[in-house]
Amino acid sequence: MVIAATLAIFVAMILAIIRAVMGPSLYDRILAVNMFGTKTVLLISLLGFVMGRPEFLDIAMVYALINFISVIGVLRLSDAFNSKHNGPVVGPGVDPVERDS
Amino acid sequence: METVLSLLSGFFLLLGSFLCLSGGVGILRFPDFYTRMHAAGVTDTLAAAMILIGLMLQSPEMLVIIKLMMILLMTLFISPAASHALGQAAVLNNLLPLVDLNMNHLAKNTTAGDESSKS
Numbered sequence: 001m002v003i004a005a006t007l008a009i010f011v012a013m014i015l016a017i018i019r020a021v022m023g024p025s026l027y028d029r030i031l032a033v034n035m036f037g038t039k040t041v042l043l044i045s046l047l048g049f050v051m052g053r054p055e056f057l058d059i060a061m062v063y064a065l066i067n068f069i070s071v072i073g074v075l076r077l078s079d080a081f082n083s084k085h086n087g088p089v090v091g092p093g094v095d096p097v098e099r100d101s
Numbered sequence: 102m103e104t105v106l107s108l109l110s111g112f113f114l115l116l117g118s119f120l121c122l123s124g125g126v127g128i129l130r131f132p133d134f135y136t137r138m139h140a141a142g143v144t145d146t147l148a149a150a151m152i153l154i155g156l157m158l159q160s161p162e163m164l165v166i167i168k169l170m171m172i173l174l175m176t177l178f179i180s181p182a183a184s185h186a187l188g189q190a191a192v193l194n195n196l197l198p199l200v201d202l203n204m205n206h207l208a209k210n211t212t213a214g215d216e217s218s219k220s
Contacts, residue, residue, distance in 0.1 A: 067179075
């Protein structure tokens with residue numbers, strides 16, 4: 001049953017990375033990469049149980065923290081990039097302009 | 102007792118696998134960024150919780166269970182925070198939901214004439 005869950009997580013990771021490659025906007029890609037990272041945490045802990053080495057759980061904990069920090073960092077970078085290239089960020093109460101594509 | 106634990110563990114693992122697969126299909130098939138975020142949020146929290154609980158029921162050692170509970174708590178705190186930051190950044194950077202685009206289209210049509218047939 002652990003091996004079946006591992007295969008299901010592999011399939012979900014493949015679907016997420018397809019969305020990350022063909023995502024139309026930047027945020028689709030960030031979302032897919034975030035989901036890929038969460039699934040990687042689950043995959044590492046499941047592989048530790050499959051291979052009989054529970055020390056992999058430490059690596060899974062570290063990977064969860066790195067995933068969170070990387071997603072927040074990329075979001076800050078996208079904020080700076082968009083406000084530099086597309087004018088100021090629209091705040092609440094202001095009508096947002098329609099997106100190009 | 103052992104068979105009950107293994108059956109419960111298999112049930113939780115199967116439920117988590119089903120939620121993972123449905124989230125993967127959802128992130129590939131949904132039409133909009135916000136609906137895709139809904140699918141990814143479901144898999145991030147509930148599927149991870151189910152799979153980690155299934156692994157907890159299998160492990161004999163106490164240290165492994167404590168590490169799995171740490172991973173579960175971290176996932177339950179981190180994943181909604183990341184989803185919230187992602188959705189806020191998308192809204193603040195003018196990524197409109199698909200429903201609003203359709204309603205703008207409808208509003209343009211209703212100002213042209215027939216208002217009753219569009220509702």
